[in-house]
Every structure is written in structure tokens, then in C-alpha cells.
Amino acid sequence: MSAAPYVPVTKDEVAFVGTGPVPTRPYYDPAYFELEREAIFKRVWLHVGRVDEVDQPGQYIVRPIEAARASVLIVRGADGELRAFHNVCAHRSAQLVPGDGGTARNFQCRYHGWTYGSDGRLRGVPDEGSFFDVDKAECGLAPIALETCAGFIFVNLDRTPRHSLREFLGVWADRIEALDIGASDVFSEYTYEVEANWKVTFDNFQEIYHGRIVHAKSIGAQTFAPENPFGYPTKYSFAEDGLHRSKTLWFNPNYQPGPIEALASRIVATSSPPVSDTMASSTEHFYLFPNVTFLAAQNRCFTQTVWPIDAHHTRSVIRVYWEGPDPSASVRFAREFRTAATLDVHCEDRDIIEASHQGLRSGAFESLHFQIHEVDCRHAYHAVDRHVEEYRSELAGGRPA
Ligand code: FES
Secondary structure: OOOOOOOOOOHHHHHHHOOOOEEOHHHOOHHHHHHHHHHHHOOOOEEEEEHHHHOOOOEEEEEEEHHHOEEEEEEEOOOOOEEEEEOEOOOOOOEOOOOOEEEOOEEEOOOOOOEEEOOOOEEEOOOHHHOOOOOHHHOOOOEEEEEEEOOEEEEEOOOOOOOOHHHHHOHHHHHHHOOHHHHOOEEEEEEEEEOOOHHHHHHHOOOOOOHHHHOOOOOHHHHOEOOEOOOOOOEEEEOOOOOOEEEEOOOOOOOOOOHHHHHHHHHHHHHOOOOOHHHHOOOEEEEEOOOEEEEEOOOOEEEEEEEEEEOOEEEEEEEEEEOOOOOOHHHHHHHHHHHHHHHHHHHHHHHHHHHHHHHHHOOOOOEEOOOHHHHHHHHHHHHHHHHHHHHHHHHHOOOOO
16 A cells, blocks of 8 residues: 655644633533534434435335434435435324335325325325315425435435535535545445444544554554554645534555455455546545544445434444445455454444543543544534534524524
């Protein structure tokens, strides 16, 4: 693996994000989490899936978004249109579709049998004549804003989103569309839950500082070298509006993989489509506000989406992406090896994420300290807190939430 000589990022380059201590309370306080529900998860664009999962008419996926107390039904209509709805029946608000996905022409409520088409329209009401003035045309599923970028589906639970997805992502939309991850159409997925606040979980993937201690055995040799003993990134980029961020990773140019890893790398490299210039030169982590990480690197594309369950519990969804189905058993092996290697690293993180949360919620300290290479954590904290403060101001001003 070739790599540019290591040039450290300086304090001056990141000081504009802030230099002082950051309060610990937002990382564990249930009252703060209640504000985050309203200020963030009910208002901003959230990545929930890939268009490939709902490619055919009638295909649907269901996504729980606990932080917004919502369940979202995303379905490809018979007309080919991709739509999102609240997964809630218009009769008496029972949750409509169980499970996490499938294919259906209609959705029938399990309670009294109201039936909806894949376009969300109410099609059938048992014993319709016993209702008073119910207009079926007005009783379709409640729509949710849906837009896509590079094949990634985003929804916004705000009834009237303040921004289009494109406005929300800004130049990050162009950057993601330039990556080969957008052409991926198959993936391996695993999820895990941790007893930790979502920001504690997300921050673990926003800094490399801990790698030397936590990941020394798994990716240490690949990441560290005498000229860069902590494996620090070489560049940080921040969106002008303060929402999104990215970092350019650095790898040990003299890393020698073991025989199995070398074999898997060789198989994936020779079986993959030609690598674009963008991908060949890019090994970046993109962090999209509020909760998704994209790793874009040659043959190593993955996403991690961090879903708050409550102030003290989080679900992580990891996806490792590939282009096209397995052409052979050896490619299947190589892809599984990559996925397992990614899982190994995340397993190493789990205990320390939970230990961090336990310490934070003890209230032993009122502030924490970020160094240069934890700047992404600091940037994320400010983005979250700015939303919370704006929401508090709205409440104080008497404007409806
Ligand atoms: Fe769905 Fe009654 S709540 S049919």
C-alpha cells in the first residue's frame, strides 16, 4: 500500500473548532436526550437504507427510529416511485407492518383490516358503511420526506423539512457521489447494541487516538509506524455550516499483511471493477450529521449508522459494501474475510464504549478534554449542541416545536 509521507496536522489548523473543555452532561443526561429527539432526530435528514433494497415494485423496508419514536415504511410503488410513510394505520394508529422488510402489493392492518396500497392510499375498509363521514381519500398513510444521494436513502421526519437533502449535505453530496461506494449494490450487515449514549458510540469512530491502545493487535501494524506512532490522520475537513466533517486516514507504508489477509486482498483487488482515480487516492472517513460514517477506500467501503435507543443505549448498524454478487467461492471468502476483520475491530471497541458511558453518567467529572486528533468529536459536539440551543430558543420564544 502506498502512502504519502506523514505530515502532522497542527493545533493551529483545528483550533477554530475550539480548544477548551467540553461539558460531560450532554453525553448522558436523559433531559438533554429529550431535546435531541426534537431538535435533531425529528428534523434532519437521516440515512436509512439503499435504493437496491427496494429496487422492485412492492419491495419495502421498515426502519425503527426510536430517537424520533417513529417507525418508517419505505416502499417502491407499482408506479416505480420510492416513498416513505409513517408505519402507522390511519384508523386507530396501530403499527401497520411488522418485521423489517419484504415484498407486498398491499399492506393490511392486523387490527381491523384497513388496507393500503404501495402508494400509501387507503384501498379497503371492512364494514365501511358503519363509519361516519370518513373520507378514504384523506386516510392514506402519513407521508415522510424521502430523498436519495448516491443510492443512499435519507428520510426527514419534519412535516416541512427546512432544507432539501442536497442543501443539507452541501458539498458533501458531491463528494459522496464521486466515490465508488455509490455504485455498490450488495452488502454484508451486522448490528450490535451497546449500553452507551449515541454520541459516546459515534465519537469512538471519530478519533484514532484510542487505536494504539484498543486496536494494537488487530490493525496496529497497519496503522502505526515510527513516523506516525498513533496512526493519526493527515487532514480534517469541515462543512462551512458546521454539520459534516471528514478525515483523511494514513496507513503504514511498510505494512506486511499476514498470508490470509494478503490472499483476501489479492482476490478482492483482482475481482473488483477498475478503481476510479477518486477512489484510488481516497481513504477517507466521512461523518454526516448526525449519525452516519462512510468509509470510502479502495475495496474497503463501509457505513456505520449509530441509532440512539434512549439516553443510555445505542444500536450500531455496520454495512460492508460490494459491487455485484459473488462471482466465485474465492471472492465470497475474501469478502467474508473483510467483513470479519471489520467486525473484529468493532468488537474491540464495544467494552471501552460502555466503560466510557458508565464513567460519564457517574458525574465524576463535569467536563472532558479533546486533543487535536479528537477534533471531529469536538466538531460533532458543537453541531449537536447548536441544534439543541436553537430548539431551546424556539421553546423560549413560544414558537411551536
Ligand atoms: Fe388499523 Fe384499526 S388500527 S385497522
